[in-house]
Amino acid sequence: MPESYIDTYYRRSMADHPAYPTLSASHQVDVCVVGGGLAGLSTATECLQRGLKVALLERHRIAWGASGRNGGFVTAGYATGHAQIARRTGEAGAKALHDLSVEGVRIVRENIDRLDLARVNPTPGILRAIRYDDAAGLQAEVAEAKRKFGATLHYLSRESVQEKLKSKAYFQGLYSPDAFHFHPLNYALGLGAAVAQKGGLIFEQSPATAIARKAGGFTVTAAGGKIEAGHVVLCSGGYTDRLSPALHRAYLPIATYMLLTEPIADIARAINTPAAVADDRRAGDYYRVVDGNRILWGGCITTRTADPANLAEIMRRRIVDTYPQLRDLKVAAAWSGLMSYARHLMPQIGRTPEGLWHATGFGGHGMNTTTIAGRVVAEAIAGESDRIKLYAPFGLDWNGGPFGRIAVQATYWYLQAMDAWREKGAHKPHARP
Numbered sequence: 001m002p003e004s005y006i007d008t009y010y011r012r013s014m015a016d017h018p019a020y021p022t023l024s025a026s027h028q029v030d031v032c033v034v035g036g037g038l039a040g041l042s043t044a045t046e047c048l049q050r051g052l053k054v055a056l057l058e059r060h061r062i063a064w065g066a067s068g069r070n071g072g073f074v075t076a077g078y079a080t081g082h083a084q085i086a087r088r089t090g091e092a093g094a095k096a097l098h099d100l101s102v103e104g105v106r107i108v109r110e111n112i113d114r115l116d117l118a119r120v121n122p123t124p125g126i127l128r129a130i131r132y133d134d135a136a137g138l139q140a141e142v143a144e145a146k147r148k149f150g151a152t153l154h155y156l157s158r159e160s161v162q163e164k165l166k167s168k169a170y171f172q173g174l175y176s177p178d179a180f181h182f183h184p185l186n187y188a189l190g191l192g193a194a195v196a197q198k199g200g201l202i203f204e205q206s207p208a209t210a211i212a213r214k215a216g217g218f219t220v221t222a223a224g225g226k227i228e229a230g231h232v233v234l235c236s237g238g239y240t241d242r243l244s245p246a247l248h249r250a251y252l253p254i255a256t257y258m259l260l261t262e263p264i265a266d267i268a269r270a271i272n273t274p275a276a277v278a279d280d281r282r283a284g285d286y287y288r289v290v291d292g293n294r295i296l297w298g299g300c301i302t303t304r305t306a307d308p309a310n311l312a313e314i315m316r317r318r319i320v321d322t323y324p325q326l327r328d329l330k331v332a333a334a335w336s337g338l339m340s341y342a343r344h345l346m347p348q349i350g351r352t353p354e355g356l357w358h359a360t361g362f363g364g365h366g367m368n369t370t371t372i373a374g375r376v377v378a379e380a381i382a383g384e385s386d387r388i389k390l391y392a393p394f395g396l397d398w399n400g401g402p403f404g405r406i407a408v409q410a411t412y413w414y415l416q417a418m419d420a421w422r423e424k425g426a427h428k429p430h431a432r433p
C-alpha cells in the first residue's frame with residue numbers, strides 16, 4: 001500500500017498520478033538522485049535531457065516534503081538579499097547568481113508549457129505590501145530593480161493596495177508581473193511522470209541508507225536493493241539525514257506553517273486580487289485565494305520541528321489580525337513543512353568532501369532555486385558548463401550545532417521585534433529601522 005501524503009490543500013486537489021515501486025533489485029545508472037522533491041526531480045529531468053541514465057530514491061512519496069506543501073510562489077531571487085550575496089561574491093558574482101535565479105523561474109514556466117502539466121494553474125502576479133508608510137522607499141526600489149537587473153516592478157499607492165487588500169495593516173506595495181503562483185504538488189507530480197516516461201527510474205518509500213565509494217562511482221543502498229552509479233546527487237532538503245556527514249552538519253531544518261480556510265462568502269470584502277500577496281516582514285505572511293473562495297495562508301518560522309498542538313489557531317489568528325472582517329472563518333486544514341537553511345542563507349550546490357554532488361539549502365525560496373540547481377548540477381556532471389562554481393562561495397559552512405538553532409531562533413525573535421517596532425512607527429515616513 002503506498003503511503004499517503006499529509007493533509008494539505010494540495011493533496012485535496014491533486015492531479016491523477018502513478019505511485020512508484022519501492023526499490024527491490026540492483027540497478028546500474030549514471031546518476032543516482034536521493035530525494036524526490038523539486039531539487040531531485042529537476043536534477044533528474046535535466047540529467048535525462050543530457051542523455052544520462054537516472055535513478056531517483058525517495059523516502060516517502062514524490063514531493064512529500066516541502067516541495068508538495070509550500071506557498072507556491074515562484075519569484076526570482078534567493079532567501080537572502082543581493083547585498084548579502086555580493087558581500088561574498090562581489091557585485092558581478094551576485095548579478096550572475098541573480099540571473100540564474102531568473103532562469104530558474106523561466107524553466108518552471110517552460111516545463112509547465114512543454115510538458116502540458118495538468119492542474120498546475122500558473123497565475124501571474126505577486127503583490128508585496130508593506131505595513132508602514134514608505135512610498136519613497138518603494139519607488140526607489142522600482143528604479144533600482146530596473147537599473148540593476150532590468151526587472152519590472154509596478155509601484156502601488158496606498159489607495160491601490162487598499163482596493164485589493166481591504167486591511168488597515170497595509171500601506172503601499174509593489175506588484176511583480178513576472179512572478180507567478182501555482183500548484184507545486186501537481187507540478188512536481190507532472191515532472192515525476194515525465195522523468196518516468198523518459199526512462200528515469202523512480203522508487204518511492206525507498207530511503208537511501210548508506211553510500212559507499214567503489215571504483216568509478218558509488219553504491220547507494222536502500223532497504224530493498226542497491227543503485228550502482230557514477231554520480232550521486234543529494235537533494236534531501238530539510239529532511240537531510242546523516243547519509244553525508246558533511247551535508248548533515250551544514251544545514252538547519254526550519255519549520256514553517258500553512259493554513260487553508262473553508263470557503264468564505266464574498267471573499268473580495270477582504271482579498272480582491274488574483275495575485276499572490278506577501279508582506280515584507282522578515283518572516284511575514286504570504287497568502288493567496290484558491291478555488292475562488294478559500295485562502296491559503298502561510299507564515300511563521302521556527303526551529304521547533306514538531307508541530308505545535310495549536311498550529312491551526314496560531315495561523316487563524318494571523319489572518320484575523322490582518323482581516324478582522326474574517327473573524328468567523330473556519331479552518332479546513334493546517335500543516336507545516338521543513339525547509340533547509342544554511343547559515344549563509346544561500347543554496348548549497350556543489351560537491352561534498354566525500355565526492356557527492358549536493359543541491360540543498362533552498363530555504364523559503366525554493367521554487368526557482370531548486371530548478372536552476374538541477375540544471376547547473378546536470379551541466380557539471382555532463383561536463384557541459386561550470387556554472388555551478390558561481391555557488392562555490394556558499395559552501396557547507398558548519399551550522400553551529402545546537403548553538404546554531406538557538407542563534408536562529410534568537411535572530412527570528414529579534415527580527416520580529418524589529419518588524420513590530422517599524423510598524424509602531426507606521427505613520428512616520430521612512431520608518432525603516
Ligand SMILES: Cc1cc2nc3c(=O)[nH]c(=O)nc-3n(C[C@H](O)[C@H](O)[C@H](O)COP(=O)(O)OP(=O)(O)OC[C@H]3O[C@@H](n4cnc5c(N)ncnc54)[C@H](O)[C@@H]3O)c2cc1C
Nearest residue numbers: 035037038039059065066067070071073208237337366367
Ligand atoms: C510551508 C512552506 C511554504 C513555502 N513556500 C514557498 C513558496 O511559496 N515559494 C518558494 O519558492 N519556496 C517556498 N518554500 C520553500 C520550498 O518549498 C523549498 O525550498 C523546496 O521545496 C525545497 O525542495 P527540496 O527538493 O530541496 O526539498 P523537499 O521538497 O523537502 O524534498 C526533499 C525530499 O528528500 C527526501 N529524503 C530525505 N532523505 C532521504 C533519503 N535518505 N533517502 C531518500 N529520500 C530522502 C524527503 O523525503 C523529501 O521528500 C516553502 C516551504 C515550506 C515548508
